Amino acid sequence: MNVAVIGAGAVGAAVAYRLASSGARVTVFEAAERLGAGTSGRSFAWLNSNEKTPRVYHDLNVAGMRAHAELRSEFDSLPWLHAGGSVEWFSGEAERVAQRSRVERLQGWGYAAEWITPALLHELEPDIDLATVDDAPVAYFPEEGWLDPVPYVHAMLRAAQMHGAQVRVGASVEHVHVAGGRV
Structure with a gap:
């Protein structure tokens, strides 16, 4: 062909x-x-599916994330692929409510989404000023990453x-x- x-x-x-x-x-x-x-x-090529709806679009993005990860078996190294997850928090109550709902939906779909403590956030991202987080719930999406295109x-x-x-x-x-x- x-x-x-x-x-x-x-x-x-x-x-x-x-x-x-x-x-x-x-x-x-x-x-x-x-x-x-x-x-x-x-x-920026953020590899994620945490805000993708409807479900079929979410699943398509998850398949793309998986395909990038599977390249590990085909290449000696993947210097363009940066795993490590992503974190997010919001200061406004409306955004926090939406975030809670989204994290619950993602967990129901089997997507890696969890709540983490400020201590774990600091361990993952030591340069984040925890004072800016205040009492906000912090969502962590451990399977996300980014690609250097x-x-x-x-x-x-x-x-x-x-x-x-x-x-x-x-x-x-x-x-x-x-x-x-x-x-």
Whole structure:
């Protein structure tokens, strides 16, 4: 199978890697002159699903989080992946009520969400001034993290190239011609 992947951001690079590692002949076209110059290079890339609804969207995000974690079995190291979870607290009562409801919903869905003490918060994030937390309940989402998108894109494309993919940088796609059911 011959496949053209248009765009070498985080999604395109991941698609190229998966297709090439599955035996497809892949050519990636990236219009920019350098990888990571578009949306992927401007993203914080927070890996989470703690505010995602409806449930199917939440599950899709959880599957993405799991897929990133599973890359550990395919790569020697994942310098672009930063695990460690995330924490949040709110000062306003309305926000606290919404947070409680959300954490309960997430726990019911089997998502890792828990309440932690100020002492554990300080252990996880020693630079947080606990005075700013005051008496707020602190939610902790231990399976969340963030991705450094530009190194991720480079790693995925290098891995795709190791499986024979071609990457063309500075090559924009102006038109896709379809004839006889083929592109």
